[in-house]
Amino acid sequence: MSGNSWSRAEIAGRLAQDIPDGAYMNLGIGLPTLVSNYLPSDREIILHTENGMLGMGPEAQPGEIDPDLINAGKIAVTELPGASYFHHGDSFGMMRGGHLDLCVLGAFQVSQTGDLANWSTGAPDAIPAVGGAMDLAIGAKQVYVMMELATKGGVSKLVDTCTYPITGIGCVDRLYTDRAIFELGARGATVTELVGDTTLNELRELTGLALEYSLAQEYKGITS
Amino acid sequence: MSGNSWSRAEIAGRLAQDIPDGAYMNLGIGLPTLVSNYLPSDREIILHTENGMLGMGPEAQPGEIDPDLINAGKIAVTELPGASYFHHGDSFGMMRGGHLDLCVLGAFQVSQTGDLANWSTGAPDAIPAVGGAMDLAIGAKQVYVMMELATKGGVSKLVDTCTYPITGIGCVDRLYTDRAIFELGARGATVTELVGDTTLNELRELTGLALEYSLAQEYKGITS
Amino acid sequence: MISKTSASAASALADIPDGATIMIGGFGLAGQPVQLIDALLEQGAANLTVVSNNAGNGHSGLAALLGAKRVQKIICSFPRQTDSHIFDALYRAGEIELELVPQGNLAERIRAAGAGIGAFFTPTGFGTSLAEGKETRTINGRDYVLEHPIAADFALISAYRADRLGNLTYRKTSRNFGPIMASAAATTVVQVDRIVELGELDPEAVITPGIFVNRVVETGDRFEREEWADVG
Amino acid sequence: MISKTSASAASALADIPDGATIMIGGFGLAGQPVQLIDALLEQGAANLTVVSNNAGNGHSGLAALLGAKRVQKIICSFPRQTDSHIFDALYRAGEIELELVPQGNLAERIRAAGAGIGAFFTPTGFGTSLAEGKETRTINGRDYVLEHPIAADFALISAYRADRLGNLTYRKTSRNFGPIMASAAATTVVQVDRIVELGELDPEAVITPGIFVNRVVETGDRFEREEWADVG
Numbered sequence: 001m002s003g004n005s006w007s008r009a010e011i012a013g014r015l016a017q018d019i020p021d022g023a024y025m026n027l028g029i030g031l032p033t034l035v036s037n038y039l040p041s042d043r044e045i046i047l048h049t050e051n052g053m054l055g056m057g058p059e060a061q062p063g064e065i066d067p068d069l070i071n072a073g074k075i076a077v078t079e080l081p082g083a084s085y086f087h088h089g090d091s092f093g094m095m096r097g098g099h100l101d102l103c104v105l106g107a108f109q110v111s112q113t114g115d116l117a118n119w120s121t122g123a124p125d126a127i128p129a130v131g132g133a134m135d136l137a138i139g140a141k142q143v144y145v146m147m148e149l150a151t152k153g154g155v156s157k158l159v160d161t162c163t164y165p166i167t168g169i170g171c172v173d174r175l176y177t178d179r180a181i182f183e184l185g186a187r188g189a190t191v192t193e194l195v196g197d198t199t200l201n202e203l204r205e206l207t208g209l210a211l212e213y214s215l216a217q218e219y220k221g222i223t224s
Numbered sequence: 225m226s227g228n229s230w231s232r233a234e235i236a237g238r239l240a241q242d243i244p245d246g247a248y249m250n251l252g253i254g255l256p257t258l259v260s261n262y263l264p265s266d267r268e269i270i271l272h273t274e275n276g277m278l279g280m281g282p283e284a285q286p287g288e289i290d291p292d293l294i295n296a297g298k299i300a301v302t303e304l305p306g307a308s309y310f311h312h313g314d315s316f317g318m319m320r321g322g323h324l325d326l327c328v329l330g331a332f333q334v335s336q337t338g339d340l341a342n343w344s345t346g347a348p349d350a351i352p353a354v355g356g357a358m359d360l361a362i363g364a365k366q367v368y369v370m371m372e373l374a375t376k377g378g379v380s381k382l383v384d385t386c387t388y389p390i391t392g393i394g395c396v397d398r399l400y401t402d403r404a405i406f407e408l409g410a411r412g413a414t415v416t417e418l419v420g421d422t423t424l425n426e427l428r429e430l431t432g433l434a435l436e437y438s439l440a441q442e443y444k445g446i447t448s
Numbered sequence: 449m450i451s452k453t454s455a456s457a458a459s460a461l462a463d464i465p466d467g468a469t470i471m472i473g474g475f476g477l478a479g480q481p482v483q484l485i486d487a488l489l490e491q492g493a494a495n496l497t498v499v500s501n502n503a504g505n506g507h508s509g510l511a512a513l514l515g516a517k518r519v520q521k522i523i524c525s526f527p528r529q530t531d532s533h534i535f536d537a538l539y540r541a542g543e544i545e546l547e548l549v550p551q552g553n554l555a556e557r558i559r560a561a562g563a564g565i566g567a568f569f570t571p572t573g574f575g576t577s578l579a580e581g582k583e584t585r586t587i588n589g590r591d592y593v594l595e596h597p598i599a600a601d602f603a604l605i606s607a608y609r610a611d612r613l614g615n616l617t618y619r620k621t622s623r624n625f626g627p628i629m630a631s632a633a634a635t636t637v638v639q640v641d642r643i644v645e646l647g648e649l650d651p652e653a654v655i656t657p658g659i660f661v662n663r664v665v666e667t668g669d670r671f672e673r674e675e676w677a678d679v680g
Numbered sequence: 681m682i683s684k685t686s687a688s689a690a691s692a693l694a695d696i697p698d699g700a701t702i703m704i705g706g707f708g709l710a711g712q713p714v715q716l717i718d719a720l721l722e723q724g725a726a727n728l729t730v731v732s733n734n735a736g737n738g739h740s741g742l743a744a745l746l747g748a749k750r751v752q753k754i755i756c757s758f759p760r761q762t763d764s765h766i767f768d769a770l771y772r773a774g775e776i777e778l779e780l781v782p783q784g785n786l787a788e789r790i791r792a793a794g795a796g797i798g799a800f801f802t803p804t805g806f807g808t809s810l811a812e813g814k815e816t817r818t819i820n821g822r823d824y825v826l827e828h829p830i831a832a833d834f835a836l837i838s839a840y841r842a843d844r845l846g847n848l849t850y851r852k853t854s855r856n857f858g859p860i861m862a863s864a865a866a867t868t869v870v871q872v873d874r875i876v877e878l879g880e881l882d883p884e885a886v887i888t889p890g891i892f893v894n895r896v897v898e899t900g901d902r903f904e905r906e907e908w909a910d911v912g
Contacts, residue, residue, distance in 0.1 A: 067911075079651060082615060083651040085855055292670075312552075351527060357550070566824035569797060
């Protein structure tokens with residue numbers, strides 16, 4: 001931590017602490033993949049990849065690369081004992097049916113009520129692609145987003161209303177950023193943790209939102 | 225054959241001759257099960273049972289009864305090489321999706337346009353039960369019914385309009401009876417084969433339908 | 449370390465409340481979770497809604513649960529069997545509610561609950577009395593009925609092998625409703641012959657991934673039971 | 681005796697007409713039926729509609745088919761990739777029609793075609809631009825979009841083992857779209873490493889039953905190909 005912000009690795013490390021033992025989890029491609037480096041060693045967390053696997057292990061090293069064994073980002077991965085394979089129909093049924101405890105995603109923007117924008121910048125000349133983004137957004141008991149709170153230009157990515165095309169409505173439960181952790185919901189965003197010497201007023205100024213502080217709610221993803 | 229009618233075994237034997245090599249077929253419980261005794265030995269016909277199996281073999285004999293291996297009538301059966309198992313969701317998807325070439329069913333009544341009534345007599349005190357009847361009725365490229373043409377009381381079971389509760393609308397393609405074979409369709413029933421010395425006029429009188437004779441259409445179930 | 453193993457059928461079912469909706473696997477006797485049903489009878493929960501293909505055979509298992517008046521409603525496709533005496537009597541006496549569903553619609557409605565589908569158009573049952581009052585639609589010239597998911601609080605199923613993560617394999621036609629029911633219940637309890645070491649199940653041949661399973665009870669080798677004398 | 685074996689990829693695809701809708705399996709390179717795609721390119725059918733998760737990588741396979749201007753429309757979830765140059769250029773030039781579908785809706789629409797479902801309500805995409813103009817409905821407080829099946833004239837998929845009845849097994853995450861595409865096409869053509877004797881495949885572990893398969897082409901052991909040097 002440098003002063004009042006976390007590095008991406010620190011965000012991932014902090015988020016990893018909130019993943020309960022026994023969780024079935026999907027890590028979106030890109031930034032969220034970092035979380036897998038920080039999973040607490042005393043917890044057993046089972047990774048889902050939407051291209052048809054539960055029990056995914058770490059990225060494959062030279063000598064263990066198998067072209068038939070890849071993750072959703074098309075990176076070669078490994079298989080842990082107790083793994084299973086299934087087809088895309090079953091894999092997305094698993095997600096859509098709410099069986100995953102947790103999904104971690106990146107975002108372009110998140111609204112204070114949990115709308116997510118992470119699939120398109122809306123630029124007219126862009127090649128469109130959505131992949132599993134919209135399925136992941138609605139496909140877990142809890143959806144966590146990790147991102148830097150502001151763009152490089154200093155504009156807040158936590159907003160009142162998304163201006164980018166949305167991926168899902170009201171689907172994000174928690175937001176982990178370099179400056180703070182938020183809970184999102186129908187009543188808006190609440191700050192549950194401030195990074196370093198970050199103040200609520202700084203966050204209010206950056207986001208333009210009437211943020212308040214509150215203790216995080218108990219995790220409600222895992223049921224027996 | 226005695227004079228102008230077939231026995232049940234003879235109906236089953238005749239129907240079996242019309243099953244093409246390579247057909248995937250479901251035989252409904254009861255009378256249609258007889259057909260499996262007459263499958264032409266020079267054809268390979270693959271039997272589906274809706275409780276989750278393709279490649280079903282003959283009924284199990286003493287010494288080979290396995291309580292985990294039963295057909296839809298809950299009778300112990302056997303497994304042929306090349307068999308496969310699947311769950312009820314997939315099994316009925318296979319039927320509903322039109323993948324079976326042929327299904328053979330029994331009936332209380334069949335209308336000349338192919339409506340089927342075989343699941344309920346409509347008696348007010350009866351315990352209702354439908355099982356897979358309605359799925360089988362719509363669940364094959366071709367649906368054949370085998371039954372005696374008349375009740376014991378001499379009333380035709382091939383009718384203008386079913387009076388029993390129907391199982392499916394316009395779903396029966398061919399009707400194999402002890403007196404004749406019929407093709408059914410939107411334009412009504414056509415006699416394609418007369419048993420023994422049965423005459424068209426006898427059938428018209430029995431059924432009350434304006435029946436005509438025509439050669440059977442070519443089988444259209446199997447595609448490469 | 450995750451372990452979904454329950455010490456007994458009794459402990460696996462201890463928290464089933466009165467009024468629960470319970471799926472019970474099996475097609476006839478194949479795949480019927482006999483020990484779990486017996487434990488449910490012992491446990492005492494009442495006013496249950498049961499989702500199962502049949503409505504009990506003879507006087508044991510599901511039939512005994514019905515006979516003990518624990519079931520207020522049953523959702524099934526084929527209650528009438530030669531030995532469904534207990535259901536038949538309750539039904540005639542108006543003491544049990546029946547929702548009769550064509551078998552494939554039953555399976556697809558269970559599957560829909562597990563797969564997060566809100567409703568679906570099925571051709572099965574169109575134009576029949578079982579579709580009366582239901583929304584219909586013609587799509588590309590074919591007629592369909594709109595059917596809704598069936599979810600449950602608990603699923604009680606039987607499988608062949610499990611590992612501590614709840615991954616399951618089945619055996620022959622006893623697979624039947626197990627995989628879809630496991631996906632459609634908030635809590636899935638499984639009886640299996642044997643719980644094997646992690647890694648012993650071939651990942652390509654796992655039929656129900658452990659994510660759908662909450663509790664596993666080991667009930668011993670089926671081949672040693674009397675009715676299995678015939679299996680080589 | 682049934683035999684679904686084709687002598688070559690060319691003969692297995694000989695009857696694909698211009699204007700056909702073709703599903704092509706695979707997620708990235710895993711499970712992509714490379715030999716079949718090459719044979720399709722050779723075969724010459726044009727004005728195709730392709731259903732596939734991606735829109736081609738680099739300059740071979742599906743990308744080459746696109747580059748040869750054989751594809752007038754593609755239905756997929758993720759065309760944009762770091763090396764989707766050919767698709768990108770065609771799309772920017774307005775020379776290919778794109779129907780972009782969220783991956784899970786793509787999978788479920790293919791599955792629906794195979795399972796005879798007329799349409800279904802899915803929560804995925806509700807409220808987004810990809811659901812614009814589509815029928816919606818709130819069911820039990822959740823918002824859904826109505827989606828329709830995607831069927832095909834041909835499916836081209838890759839599997840691991842087959843027998844002469846067309847029963848298939850897959851390998852790891854290369855299973856992906858294979859089983860559902862096989863169920864959704866009028867004619868399913870499969871490339872497999874090896875065709876084994878009837879009875880060699882475990883009936884409990886067959887993933888695609890032969891009923892969904894029409895033609896099988898043996899393309900040789902994947903482990904002997906260059907890109908597989910790493911697999912022990």
